[in-house]
Amino acid sequence: MSTTYRLGVLEGDGIGPEIVPSAVEIATAAARAAGVSVDWVTLPLGAAAIESHGTPLPEETKEALAGLDGWYLGPHDSVGYPEPHNSALNPSGSLRKHFQLFANIRPAKSFPGAKAVCDGADLVIVRENTEGFYADRNTFAGTGEFMPTPDTAIMMGIVTRAATERVARVAFELARSRRKKLTIVHKANVLKLTTGLFRTVCQEVAQEYPDVVVDDFHIDAMTVHLVRRAQDFDVIVTENMFGDILSDLAGEISGSLGTAPSINASATTAMAQASHGSAPDIAGRNLANPVAMILSGAMLFEWLGARHGDAALTATAAVIQRAVADTIAAGVSTRDLGGTASTTEFTTAVSKAVHDGAGQG
Numbered sequence: 001m002s003t004t005y006r007l008g009v010l011e012g013d014g015i016g017p018e019i020v021p022s023a024v025e026i027a028t029a030a031a032r033a034a035g036v037s038v039d040w041v042t043l044p045l046g047a048a049a050i051e052s053h054g055t056p057l058p059e060e061t062k063e064a065l066a067g068l069d070g071w072y073l074g075p076h077d078s079v080g081y082p083e084p085h086n087s088a089l090n091p092s093g094s095l096r097k098h099f100q101l102f103a104n105i106r107p108a109k110s111f112p113g114a115k116a117v118c119d120g121a122d123l124v125i126v127r128e129n130t131e132g133f134y135a136d137r138n139t140f141a142g143t144g145e146f147m148p149t150p151d152t153a154i155m156m157g158i159v160t161r162a163a164t165e166r167v168a169r170v171a172f173e174l175a176r177s178r179r180k181k182l183t184i185v186h187k188a189n190v191l192k193l194t195t196g197l198f199r200t201v202c203q204e205v206a207q208e209y210p211d212v213v214v215d216d217f218h219i220d221a222m223t224v225h226l227v228r229r230a231q232d233f234d235v236i237v238t239e240n241m242f243g244d245i246l247s248d249l250a251g252e253i254s255g256s257l258g259t260a261p262s263i264n265a266s267a268t269t270a271m272a273q274a275s276h277g278s279a280p281d282i283a284g285r286n287l288a289n290p291v292a293m294i295l296s297g298a299m300l301f302e303w304l305g306a307r308h309g310d311a312a313l314t315a316t317a318a319v320i321q322r323a324v325a326d327t328i329a330a331g332v333s334t335r336d337l338g339g340t341a342s343t344t345e346f347t348t349a350v351s352k353a354v355h356d357g358a359g360q361g
C-alpha cells in the first residue's frame with residue numbers, strides 16, 4: 001500500500017499567496033501523475049497570522065509542522081510587520097532555528113530558452129543556516145545584536161566546528177553525486193578565527209572525500225569568479241550571510257532570482273522555500289515568477305524520495321522539473337525572464353506540460 005505524505009503549506013506575505021498556490025497546484029498534478037498521495041495542510045504564518053493569532057509564527061503552526069513530512073514556506077515581508085514583531089527573529093529564521101534546518105541548499109541553473117547573464121551555469125550553494133554572521137539566530141535567547149547606546153550597534157558572529165562539519169558533509173555528499181568539485185567560500189584573510197575555522201573544518205572533512213576536487217576563495221573574489229565563469233563551479237559551501245548574498249547573485253546571473261529554488265534541511269525534515277523574498281514591488285499584480293517556489297517543491301520531493309527510499313517521490317520531482325523546463329523552452333515565461341505570461345498563465349502552462357508529459361509516459 002502506498003504511503004500518504006503530509007506536507008504543510010504556509011503562504012506567507014507579498015507574492016507568497018500567488019506563488020505558493022501555484023507550486024501546490026503543480027506538485028499536486030505531478031504527484032498524481034507519479035502515483036504519490038499527498039495531504040496538504042494549510043497553516044497560518046506571516047501578516048495574516050498576526051491578524052488572526054497575534055503573532056507571525058503561531059505555536060500551533062510549529063506544533064503542526066513537527067508532525068508533518070515537510071512543508072512549503074512562502075516568503076515573508078517581516079520588515080513591514082508592526083512592532084514588536086518587526087524586531088523579533090523573522091518567521092523563516094525562527095523555523096530554521098526551531099527545527100535545526102542547518103543546510104540551506106540553493107541551486108542556480110540556467111534554462112535553455114530563457115535569457116541569462118551566464119549561460120550554462122549549473123551550480124549549488126550549500127549555505128550554513130544556523131550560525132555565522134546572521135546574529136539574529138545564533139544565540140539560545142535574544143538575537144545576538146546589541147545596542148548599548150543609540151549610536152553604537154554590535155553584532156555577534158559564531159562559527160562552530162560541529163555546525164561546520166555537518167554542513168560540510170552535506171556539501172561533499174552532494175558534490176560526490178554531481179561533478180565532484182567543491183569550493184569553500186570564506187574570508188579567512190580578515191576574519192581569521194571565524195571563517196578561518198570554517199575553512200579549516202571543511203578542509204578536514206575533505207580528507208574523507210578524496211574523489212572530490214576542492215578549492216577555496218575569499219567571498220569578495222568569489223563574486224567576481226561567479227560573474228565571469230559561473231559555469232566552472234559545481235558545489236559551493238559557505239557560512240550563512242555569505243551564502244545568502246552569493247545565492248542571490250548566482251540565481252540572478254543564471255536567469256532570474258524568480259527561478260532560484262532552495263530547501264532548508266535537517267537530518268529528519270525539510271522546508272521548501274524560494275531563495276527570493278516577498279517582492280512587495282510586484283505583489284498582488286499576477287506578475288511574480290512562481291518557478292523558484294515550484295522548483296523548491298521539486299527539491300523537497302527529491303529530498304523526501306531519498307529519505308524514504310520512495311522512487312515515486314523522486315519521480316514526482318522529475319515530473320515537476322521537466323514540466324517547468326519544457327514550458328520555458330516552449331517560449332512561455334514571466335516578465336523577469338523576458339516573457340509576457342502572468343503568474344496564473346504560466347502556472348496553467350506548466351500544469352498542461354505535466355499532463356502532456358504524463359500522457360507521453
Ligand code: ATP
Binds near residue numbers: 276
Ligand atoms: P529578502 O531580504 O526577504 O530576501 P530582498 O530584499 O532580497 O528580500 P526580494 O523580495 O527578493 O528582495 O526582491 C528583489 C527583486 O527581485 C525585486 O525587484 C523583486 O520584484 C524581484 N523578484 C523577487 N522574486 C521574484 C519573483 N518570484 N518573480 C519576479 N521578480 C522577483
